[in-house]
Amino acid sequence: QKEVEQDPGPLSVPEGAIVSLNCTYSNSAFQYFMWYRQYSRKGPELLMYTYSSGNKEDGRFTAQVDKSSKYISLFIRDSQPSDSATYLCAMSEGNAGKSTFGDGTTLTVKP
Amino acid sequence: DTAVSQTPKYLVTQMGNDKSIKCEQNLGHDTMYWYKQDSKKFLKIMFSYNNKELIINETVPNRFSPKSPDKAHLNLHINSLELGDSAVYFCASSLTDTEAFFGQGTRLTVV
Numbered sequence: 001q002k003e004v005e006q007d008p009g010p011l012s013v014p015e016g017a018i019v020s021l022n023c024t025y026s027n028s029a030f031q032y033f034m035w036y037r038q039y040s041r042k043g044p045e046l047l048m049y050t051y052s053s054g055n056k057e058d059g060r061f062t063a064q065v066d067k068s069s070k071y072i073s074l075f076i077r078d079s080q081p082s083d084s085a086t087y088l089c090a091m092s093e094g095n096a097g098k099s100t101f102g103d104g105t106t107l108t109v110k111p
Numbered sequence: 112d113t114a115v116s117q118t119p120k121y122l123v124t125q126m127g128n129d130k131s132i133k134c135e136q137n138l139g140h141d142t143m144y145w146y147k148q149d150s151k152k153f154l155k156i157m158f159s160y161n162n163k164e165l166i167i168n169e170t171v172p173n174r175f176s177p178k179s180p181d182k183a184h185l186n187l188h189i190n191s192l193e194l195g196d197s198a199v200y201f202c203a204s205s206l207t208d209t210e211a212f213f214g215q216g217t218r219l220t221v222v
Binding site: 034038041042043044045046049086088098099100101103104106 | 151154201203210211213214216218
């Protein structure tokens with residue numbers, strides 16, 4: 001069993017839709033929870049990170065962490081075609097910078 | 112200025128050859144990484160260096176050898192290339208355990 005499982009996708013939504021991307025994990029020692037966005041043929045770039053449980057909002061993006069359920073989510077409101085990319089969740093215990101990534105969910109937002 | 116730059120961007124080579132990928136970061140970060148992303152977009156850490164010292168070495172064949180001449184550079188040398196080594200290799204750097212900055216990737220194709 002993988003340490004981090006991510007909803008596989010692909011996901012296709014109309015412009016303006018609310019998107020929910022989700023990951024579950026098994027390692028209780030994870031403390032830092034990140035979401036990366038990767039455009040085609042580019043490197044991943046950090047969207048948001050959260051320490052421990054709770055919510056964090058940044059513009060149209062909201063990250064949620066529920067450590068009791070070992071479940072994290074990324075919500076995208078008013079989705080735009082420019083949001084079309086692969087989204088990767090990542091988690092870290094906070095030691096030596098090692099992050100474990102989910103498999104990624106490819107999102108397409110249609111105009 | 113590119114924060115994390117890696118060369119070459121594309122590499123096509125025959126089985127059995129030896130090749131190197133170079134990485135440089137100008138962010139002043141102490142920690143650098145090599146990740147491998149397979150065709151299914153799964154991103155897996157290979158190595159992590161902190162201040163030129165190897166701190167993470169995941170289960171990677173001995174044919175892969177990282178070298179860090181200084182903390183701004185982390186190169187990856189691969190001996191006796193195999194078909195299964197075909198993937199995109201990403202270099203990354205970080206200051207903290209949360210945010211990693213990725214290069215654009217090197218798409219390696221072994222024929």
